[in-house]
Amino acid sequence: MSEHQHTEPTEDATEPTSEKLVELAKRRGYFFQSSGAYGGVGGFYTFGPQGASLKGNVEDAWRDRFAVAEGNMEIDAPTIMPEPVFEASGHLDGFDDMLVECTDCGESHRADHVVEDNTEYEDAESLPIPEVEEVIAEHELVCPNCGAGLAGQAVDAFNLMFATNIGPGDSDPGYLRPETAQGIFVEFPRLKEYARNQLPFGVTQIGRAYRNEISPRRSIIRTREFTQAELEYFVDPEEDEPDLEAVADVAVTLYPASEQNAEDGDEIETTIGDAVEEGIIGDEWVAYFLGVAKPWYDAVGVEMDRFRFRQHLSGERAHYAADCWDAESEIDGNWIEMAGFAYRGDYDLSKHAEHSGDRFTVFKQYDEPKTVERATVDPDMSYLGPEFGGDAQAVVEELETLALRDRAAFEDESVEIELEGESHEIPVEKTGFAVEEQTEAGEHIVPHVVEPSFGVDRLVYTVLHHAYREDEVDGEERTYLELEPEVAPTFVGVFPLQSDDELEAVADDVVDDLREAGLSIAYDDSGNIGRRYRRQDEVGTPFCVTIDYETVEDDETTVTVRERDTTDQKRLSVEGLAETLSAIRAGDLEFEEL
Known part of the structure; x- marks a missing residue:
């Protein structure tokens, strides 16, 4: 019954092709393309008995480290949300990929992927559309499906969100969420109460997200339905600081933007503490969560000699993100993104406050009351009403905003405001403008957000890929x-x-x-x-x-x-x-x- 000691795996065996892994995954019940009885559909995968269990264990491990151990709360928000949510978040206008369509066979492709697969460009996603069109023409790139030339074809922005309707008849438009984060942001006015209005606090969520990918590929690495594990950590940017000492000695492999842009640039081996001290990682909160994530990835089975943190280049970083780093793993010679760590500032909460009219702030109490000067307005409605009719209240709001932002605008005899693209002059005496001294116990602040966002499916794939081995036992090959x-x-x-x-x-x-x-x-x-x-x-x-x-x-x-x-x-x-x-x-x- 006993077995002899097995031989060591060969170097080739420890670097399996993805094809071997995908075949094993299908045969042994890890994952396989969904709806196979109807020919399957691209970008959708079913996790079988083994895969569902592995995925669940990874999620539990993430929950233990990023929710329980960090003292953060967890929610479970709906996967369908109304259109105004995504108007506020910017997804309706800016959540796009670059699409190029072959006129010969009619297949659509991600233009940046066509460029990356056939040129020296490693990050074509960060290039503007006109430059991508130029690269396609210059390199005479062809359709991956039929080989027809793509030079001269327009590259268009394609919104990735799945649209749906909420309710029957004249129903309200909605969308399947493209990320789990918005489900946390829109509930902030209530979640802050559960945190007793005390910063900092974190909210986590593990759940499905949906993106109508142009060309899903590489099995569960890029799909149209996937699982995210996200933490939104709300901080006071003036006072809250992370416990960097707890992660200062964590050794990391970093690939900063400066090295990516250099001709002879390379990865840097350092520690979290040294990277912050030398300015390689600019934000301390981002650095803290990189330091938390590195040993966690190691614990769940990501090989550390095939793992790094790569900083976003300026062209690929979201406009609201002060800094962003990706956790990447090496798969068959290619680096894939598994997580993003971003400092999002107050963009998300400010946008939802602007569009919803709700209060997305936390009251920050002063150590001692302060006497401050406040510019206020008390408009003469007997003047504004006849003058502006139904827009009178909107004028009041514009005057209030202007008084807070630029009190010097009220120094002349009239003040200028803009309403629906038109300028209006209002006599200052009709605005009730005044500067008053007020004693305040505190102020309402909009928290900033630090976001570690993990892709669970890609992590599961990485764990399986990095765990794949081939050797011999008693003269027989073993996988x-x-x-x-x-x-x-x-x-x-x-x-x-x-x-x-x-x-x-x-x-x-x-x-x-x-x-x-x-x-x-x-x-x-x-x-x-x-x-x-x-x-x-x-x-x-x-x-x-x-x-x-x-x-x-x-x-x-x-x-x-x-x-x-x-x-x-x-x-x-x-x-x-x-x-x-x-x-x-x-x-x-x-x-x-x-």
Whole structure:
């Protein structure tokens, strides 16, 4: 029954092609294209029994680190939201990809991907559309589908949101959310109450998001429906500071914009503390969350020699983001984005306040009351009413805003305001303008937002890809997934050696004990023992427990426990087996120590 020590994987075997992984994923129930009975549909994938479990374990690990350990709250917002939400957020106007259509075959492609796949440009997404059109023409790029030339074809902006209707008849327009963040931002007026109006505080959400990708590709790396795990952390920009000491010594590989733009630029090996001190990472909150994320990625199974943080170039950074870094993993020689860490300022809350009329602020109490000068207006409505009719209230609001922003505008005999694109002169004496001293206990501030945003599907793919191994055991080729015990779909496989009532009875008792301890179990009694080991190896099960005839013949009830990676076996007592394996899963005990 025992196996010899396996040979070390070859270098080629530890760098599998994605095709091998996709085939394994389909065969063993990790993920596969959805609606296969109807020919499948691009960009939609189903996670099978193994994949759903792995994905759930990754989500639980993220929740433990970024919600529970950081003391943040979690919500679950709807995936469909009304149109005004996305008018305020800017998604209706600016959530676009570059589309180029082949006139010969009619296929649409992402123009930046066509450029990246066939030229030296690594980040064509950051280029303006006219420049992308020039690159396509200059390099005489062709349609990936039929080979027809794309030079001269227009590159258009294509909005990625899925539209829908809310309600029957003259229903309200809505959209499937393209990110989970807006579900947090729009609920801020209520969420701040749950945080007792005390900054800083964080709100997390794990859920589905939808983007109508032009050309989804590379299995679950780029899909039209995917899962995000996001944290929106609300801070007072003048007072709140992160605990950088807690992450200062975390070693990181950084690829800053300065190195990307240099001819001989390269990645930088440093620590979070040094990167902040040297100005490589400009924002301390971003640096803090990079320092939190790095060891977490390591713990769930991302190989650290294939992992880095890359800073956004100026052309790809959102206009509201002061700084943004991506967590990237290497897959078959290419770097893919797994998460983004952005300092979003007060853009999101200010926009929703402007469009909704609700208050997206937190009251900041002063240590001592302050006497301040405030410019106010008390307009003469007997003048504004006849003069402006139904627009009188809008004029009042414009005057109030102008008084706060530029009191010097009221120094002349009249003041100028703009209403629906037209300028109007109003006598200052009719505005009731005055500067008064007021004693204030505090002020309402718009918090700034720090956002670590994780793509769960891409992380699952990375974990599987980085765990893929091929080696030989007893002269036979073996494929296995070296998954971390914390995220492996199944932790223990339990096998009775033969179809025997006595062995099967003990196996049933072992399964019950292990499941009662909270361990995920696979019971398998079909085929020879070697094939059963191979099946569990291929889905990444860390340990297998075999009940053999020694189990029932010896005075002490013992079983054989086999470790996946080394194939080493140890004889352990059934009594205390659940506690031992639980300690190994928790990281409190090593198999080699047994």
